[in-house]
Amino acid sequence: MLSWIWSYLRPYRWQVLGAFVALVFTAVMTLALGQGVRLLVDMVFSEGSLEGLEEALTVFLWLAAALSLGAYCRMYLVFWLGERAIADIRRDLYKHLVTLQxxxxxxxLSGEIQSRVTTDTTLLQSVIGSSVSFALRNVLIFVGGLGLMVASNLKLSLIVLSVVPLVIFPLLFFGRKVRQLSRDSQGKVADVGAWAGETLQHIKVVQAFNGEQRVIDRFNHTVEDAFTVALRRVRQRALLVALVMVMVLGSVAGMLYIGGRDVLQGALTAGDLAAFIFYAIMVAGSLAAVTEVWGELQRAAGAADRLRELMATKPDICSPKEPVSLPAVAGRIRFDQVSFSYPSRPDQNALDNISLVIEPGERVALVGPSGAGKSTLFELLLRFHDPKSGQVLLDNYPLPDLALEQVRQRYALVPQQPILFSTSVYENLRYGSPEASDQDIKRAAIAAHADDFIQQMPDGYHSFLGEQGIKVSGGQRQRLAIARAILRDPRILLLDEATSALDAQSEHYVQQALDQLMEGRTTLIIAHRLATIAHVDRIVVMDKGRVIATGPHDELLSSSPLYRRLAELQFRSF
Known part of the structure; x- marks a missing residue:
């Protein structure tokens, strides 16, 4: 974990060096206080010197001032490094996530992924910003204090040192358990967040079916699972700390007995014993502190493992190292003997040996029952997946030979369930063209018959749409999605029943806008309502992942039993 964290701290080596210098300085100043204790006992209490008291207190105050200054520098630099490193980790993690297919x-689960981005990184931030610094400081105090103890009295030092091996073994034994339990605990916390987020996002469905108590019971069960795992982790950490304290304080008690006897026999001065006790307490305290921090480090290691696991996930879909340069796209699409199955259903083909050609500027409707493979064609075109066999070609270029950005730049997608983001109307429409001006956005909205309801919103085009566009109706969301596609001005249009959520009047206006937009562009339309595809050049009938018929509407009514049955179900007059 530390080596991985160091890869994020390395670019800030000067700040790391400054923090380390401040760390060493504060440790040295802390240990120097022991000499102040020795002077205070020998020169003041033993000799009864008032001048000695003033001198000892002056030294003590100077050491305290230096220690305070060092502590300020150490805390500022260490917390700066923690915040900076975690910001970089979050940036890289999010950058990696958006490249995954x-x-x-x-x-x-999206909630579990969000937990890693937020909760796990926050835990790691506390470790980098405080725990690691605290641990290093105590290690330095332990080493320095041990050295001063040995230099002042070897016999007493050996008594204290005898307990160190007894502390190391519990650290290693319990540390492994705490790390695994910490990883499990973070996973349970992620489950809690995922379930809470999902139920709150769909609260209308929960309340409509009187499901409040059911979701509460499941949430409580998940919370209790998280509590149980966390309790096991805390129990292991508490047992580790208790064992270390018993062993350390036992050795200090033995040291006090032998040292006190030496003072009474005149073999050791009271000041030397006081200084030795000070160092022993510092060493014991630092060892106990490191034991406590060890549990935090193991917990952070579990979080780091989850983050590294996520960042190690390789995208299945990516641009080639040397992509073919795509010239101006004419808009010819070809599916050449394409078969595909989803990873969740590897034995069931969503597409089965599909061969289909769409010429530049042609308007083609895809018709068929649910599960026929229509939406899968769109996903292959956008290269969300690659076919199991066969090829998808754009202007005779296989999609895997082209850069993803180049491919997707040629499309505009209007999904059946439009996706809006938790921001303003302007920003949502600007996804179609990030460089578009406000005037261009307004023209696109007018063309999509969306300007009227946008103007009626409290802040017009600057109105906040709420989470997933909850402040607008389904039909309004769809018109915004169409405006976004119009603004993109693509070469190829992908329309997934783009007018399904509109009322009759809005559909009339939007269909006019789409007719104008489709002029000269290759257009693929997934159609569930056959009345919406009267304007297409060709209809492709699909069933069970196969193309079973192609042609115009009138021809298919006589040649395709499936198409005729679909038409009869919708329009008895045909």
């Missing part, structure tokens, strides 16, 4: 997020 969508299937990764389908297989892993």
């Amino acid at each position: 969508p299937s990764f997020f389908e297989e892993n």
Whole structure:
């Protein structure tokens, strides 16, 4: 864990050096206080000298002032390093996460991933910003105090040293247990957050089905699981600290007996014994402190393992090292004997040996029952997945030979369930074209028949839409998604039943906008309502991952039983 953290601290080596110097300085000043204790006992209490008292207190005050200055520098630099390193880790982690393919997020709970980004990094921040510094300081005090103890009285030092091996073994034994329990505890905490986030996000469904008590019971069960694991971790840490304290204080008691006897026999001065006791207490305290911090480090190691595991996940879909330069796209799409199955269902083909060509500027509708593979074609085009066999080509270039950014830049997607972000109207529409001006955004909104309801919102285009656009209706969300696609001005349009959530009047206006937008562009339309595809050039009928028929509407009514049945179900007049 420390070597991984060091990779984030290395760029700030000057701050690390400054923190280390301050750390050494404060440790030295702390140990120097022992000499002040020796002077105070020998020169003041033994000799009864008032001048000696003033001199000892002056030395003590100067040491205290120096120690305070060093502590300020140490704390500032160490906390700065902690904040900076964690900011860099969060930045790299998020940068890595957004490069992973969508299937990764389908297989892993979003709440659990968010817990790693927030909770685990916060725990790591406290370790870098305080625990590591505290541990190093106590290690230096332990080593320095031990050296001064040996230099002043070897016999008493050996008594204290006899307990050190007895402390090391519990550290190693309990440390491994605490690390695993810490990892399990963080996982349970993530489960708590994931369940809470999911139920609160869908609170309307929970309340509509009177599910409050059910979700409360499950949440309580998850919380209790997290508490049980955390309690086991705390029990191990508490047992470790208790064992160390018994052994350390036992050795100090033995040292006090032998040292006190030497003072009474005149073999040792009271000042030397007082200084030795001071160092012994510092050494014992630092050892106990390191034991306590060891538990924190093991807990942080569990969090670091989870973060490193996430960052080690390799994206299945990525740009080639030397991508082919894509010229101006004409918009020709070809599926060449494409088969594909989702990772969750490897034995069931979502697409089965599909071959399909869409010419530049052609409008093609994909029709078929649910599960026919229509949306999967869109996902392969956007390269969210790669086919198991066969090729998907854009203007005769295989998609894996092209940079992902180049490929996706040519598309505009309008999903059936539009996604809006927790920000303003302007920022949501600007996803279509980050460089678009406010005037361009407004023109796109007018074209999508969205300007009227936007103007009626409290702050117009600056209005906050709430989490996932909760402040607008389903139809309004869909019109905003269409405006975003219009603003992108793409070469290829992917429309997944883009007008399904609109009322009749809005659908009429939006369909006019889409007709204008589709002029001269290759367009693929997933259609569930056949009335929305009267304007297309060709209809592709799909079933069970296969293309079973293609052609215009009238021809398919006579040649395709499946299409005729779908049409009869929707329009009895056909």
